[in-house]
Amino acid sequence: MHPQTDPAQHDGTAATPGTPHIVAPGEPIIRVRDLVVGFGERVVLKGLSLDVMRGEILGFVGASGGGKSVLTRTILGLVPKRSGTVEVFGEDLDTLSYGERRLLEQRWGVLFQQGALFSSLTVRQNIQFPMREYLDLSPRLMDELVVAKLEMVGLPADTAEKAPSELSGGMIKRVALARALSLDPEILFLDEPTSGLDPIGAGEFDDLIATLQQTLGLTVFMVTHDLDSLHTVCDRIAALAEGKVIAVGPIETMLASDHPWVSAYFHGKRARAAGFVQDGGR
Numbered sequence: 001m002h003p004q005t006d007p008a009q010h011d012g013t014a015a016t017p018g019t020p021h022i023v024a025p026g027e028p029i030i031r032v033r034d035l036v037v038g039f040g041e042r043v044v045l046k047g048l049s050l051d052v053m054r055g056e057i058l059g060f061v062g063a064s065g066g067g068k069s070v071l072t073r074t075i076l077g078l079v080p081k082r083s084g085t086v087e088v089f090g091e092d093l094d095t096l097s098y099g100e101r102r103l104l105e106q107r108w109g110v111l112f113q114q115g116a117l118f119s120s121l122t123v124r125q126n127i128q129f130p131m132r133e134y135l136d137l138s139p140r141l142m143d144e145l146v147v148a149k150l151e152m153v154g155l156p157a158d159t160a161e162k163a164p165s166e167l168s169g170g171m172i173k174r175v176a177l178a179r180a181l182s183l184d185p186e187i188l189f190l191d192e193p194t195s196g197l198d199p200i201g202a203g204e205f206d207d208l209i210a211t212l213q214q215t216l217g218l219t220v221f222m223v224t225h226d227l228d229s230l231h232t233v234c235d236r237i238a239a240l241a242e243g244k245v246i247a248v249g250p251i252e253t254m255l256a257s258d259h260p261w262v263s264a265y266f267h268g269k270r271a272r273a274a275g276f277v278q279d280g281g282r
């Protein structure tokens with residue numbers, strides 16, 4: 001049984017070291033409160049709060065340079081915060097020991113915006129990288145897992161022997177996704193996964209994410225500028241402006257929002273071109 005679904009452990013008690021902490025049903029799997037993050041004089045996140053619920057695909061939008069990647073990196077513990085709290089799986093990363101932290105890291109997968117693969121490694125070595133980092137598996141099992149991960153992302157098994165330089169942009173994204181799935185994560189963090197793909201490739205990638213989310217029961221936190229992705233795969237959307245989440249909810253909430261940035265984004269020219277809203281509507 002998947003650890004998250006074990007009802008016997010939904011007792012609210014703290015997890016013992018080495019035991020995955022279980023988030024009770026209905027509680028957020030990621031919980032951010034009053035988060036302040038800055039660099040020198042520049043404060044990027046100014047008291048941001050956000051919940052991501054288990055099993056949802058949450059799309060995170062906001063102006064370029066607004067702090068979407070900074071939030072992702074702060075949740076992952078890669079950027080220090082000035083104040084506020086971040087809990088993932090009910091655990092505050094700041095309070096964990098090194099060992100507990102490494103156990104937690106195995107429960108999420110990340111596809112960074114510059115989600116580049118290691119160019120000097122083959123596809124196989126890229127996908128096995130997290131396995132080597134965190135697990136102690138036999139080479140044969142790791143090879144079998146590579147084939148399974150490639151199949152999950154719609155790539156043939158012989159892709160494993162290729163170098164990243166031999167792949168198209170869409171294939172690179174898929175291999176990066178396979179690497180993010182390497183440890184069977186519960187949460188996927190995707191930072192602009194469809195950027196750089198043509199509309200058909202982006203649509204196929206969206207479909208893939210939706211399928212994986214459904215079949216694997218993943219929770220997906222996805223930073224995106226892609227209106228089609230927001231429309232087709234996201235259960236909820238959170239919008240960032242002035243360092244805070246200023247609107248959160250399904251697409252209807254965004255379309256009804258009076259916030260100037262949200263309104264401009266979801267009713268602007270690109271939104272109309274994407275068939276999101278009718279010309280003349282609002």
Ligand SMILES: Nc1ncnc2c1ncn2[C@@H]1O[C@H](COP(=O)(O)OP(=O)(O)OP(=O)(O)O)[C@@H](O)[C@H]1O
Nearest residue numbers: 039044062063064065066067068069070071113225
């Ligand atoms: N390590 C850092 N040191 C200093 N400033 C940083 C650092 N990381 C991010 N920033 C700044 O924080 C701000 C937010 O950056 P971030 O990359 O989160 O924006 P974003 O919303 O993801 O933008 P985009 O949509 O263009 O990717 C930017 O002004 C950026 O220059």
